[in-house]
Amino acid sequence: MNHPDLITPVILSGGSGTRLWPVSTAERPKQFLNLIGPRSMFQMTLERCQEPDLFDLPIIVGGAEHAPLAYEQMERMETQAAFHILEPCARNTAPAIALAALACEDPHRVMLVMPSDHVIKDVSAFQDAVRQSQPLAEAQWLVTFGIEPSGPETGYGYIQQGEPIAGSSNSYAAQRFVEKPDREAAQSMLDAGGYHWNAGIFLFRADSYLQALGKYAPEMLAAAQKSMELANKDKNEIRPDESSFALAPSNSIDYAVMEKADKVAVTPVNPGWSDVGSWDSLFEISTPDDQSNVTSGDVLAIDAKNNLIHADGLEISVLGVSDLNIIANGNKLMIVPRGQSQKVKEIAAKRKR
Amino acid sequence: MNHPDLITPVILSGGSGTRLWPVSTAERPKQFLNLIGPRSMFQMTLERCQEPDLFDLPIIVGGAEHAPLAYEQMERMETQAAFHILEPCARNTAPAIALAALACEDPHRVMLVMPSDHVIKDVSAFQDAVRQSQPLAEAQWLVTFGIEPSGPETGYGYIQQGEPIAGSSNSYAAQRFVEKPDREAAQSMLDAGGYHWNAGIFLFRADSYLQALGKYAPEMLAAAQKSMELANKDKNEIRPDESSFALAPSNSIDYAVMEKADKVAVTPVNPGWSDVGSWDSLFEISTPDDQSNVTSGDVLAIDAKNNLIHADGLEISVLGVSDLNIIANGNKLMIVPRGQSQKVKEIAAKRKR
16 A cells, blocks of 8 residues: 555455345345356456556455355455555444545555445446545545436435535535435425435545544544554454454444534536445346346246346246346246336345244 | 956056156156155055955056066065056056956956046045946946046047936936137136046946947957967966967057947046146146155255246256246256146157157
């Protein structure tokens, strides 16, 4: 990390959601799955920061239980990390990012914090927004990236932009963070303009973040510092001390820091972003075949359209059905109509019992 | 076979249809599958003639390739056959029945010819109809059983009844055989009355059948006779000579004999019969659960109704879908809406390529 002008990507790979059940599971969460091509979303996140004039080696922060998956997928890409930080327990994003910030040798180092389970189609647009925002981060702004909303989505938080920041090319002071709204509130924001989806992607100096954390969540900072002081280090693998880290309150960076801090900026960007939060959204970001189905694996579709069919090892044949998500994984098969895939959690919960 | 008044059941188990694909296959045709309970339709056909005051041991006629399946299923029921006749090649029903008739030592023996892949719910009603028809068969009538139609079905042949047969309790001279009609013709027959579905179940003396065959299909009779003369016999297993039997024209008993013969009777009966000719018809004869789904195996159904779900070894979860046939077998899965399950053959054919 001897390139002061390079940015250190911080890839958060600790999620273990079940919204893409039965394929995404606690054992193999969605960021490690090849759902939309030959590479996993974790691998695509790594690819997104293979720009040597912009990015240094990344810091990966993730659950210890998924480390073998992460190592295997990085090895297959022949790529390296500056550090792998293995969270001893899950404490949400704010403490995880603190671990990464504390691992930076240079406190002025700018970090690009990214979830590893999102899709960004236009990587150039994304990197341009990062480049434009770098001077702000260096000037100690906490920069968020605001995705241009494509509809009154109720599944995301929103960021309202305030005044343009003088000297920036296209960034605004963040005026307000809005939690996931209902449909009506979402539509009002769309109508009003100047609101962006909060994609959970951030750019700031390590010390800016740690200072804000010290101000708004001092016990979280203390727990992270202690766990790093007592960490086991083996080459570039860092295992923070479990009992110290367990004392950190579990909270998101949005709640713990961003909604409270003063010098928060938002850079609008429209990079074809999706959090792939449901089978429906996977269908939407995928390229359909000539029958307008999105299929993977051994699928025969006759007079069938607008289906998402993930066959895994099965040989799936459909005739005369439309608008279904048909998802196989191992011996598990799930069928839900398009538009109802947010109810997958209900199925997963019942199946867990 | 020393009971002159007993009837010899002749169970035709040579079918290998794919209308219940992917579960029914050439290797394991539907009569050997447990689709509607703990016993296969072949086993239920055997059960149907376990009435010692009415039936002698049955003669089973089936493909040599399915003999191990038939033996295994009979052994599990601890039941026996008078003869197993292993067809060396498939020549449709008329030649198969000829083999059974030639195996009868007593030419006056009355045979009850039945497919092994149908369901009959009211076995008493069926046996009563057989009992009532036995004197007609002994008097050299070729008796058919006519199923009371429940709708203008286009998938079955129809038999028009003529004059009542004097001295019979409830049988008629068969006036006309109608091939599978179109919807309009089927409705006309229903409106006219006096038409019955042809279930392919017959009662006649062995010699009555062989005489009719000699008259209307002499080359078929000759081929069957020759193949039985040259047959390999081992205990009660008969393997007719292949090259002789191969010379028999392939034809159904309906076309070869029943539509042409003079002394053909029809006994109407309403025994809850189904040929289980499609997944739709399997759904119709099955008992639905309290969500009105028919399921077998590990199925979780949430807000889902009127589905037929055959899970085989899979763990199938559905939410918000209705009126689907969801059928798994091994690594094969098929989904077609209710009412379209006759198109399964199209899928099976494409999958075979």
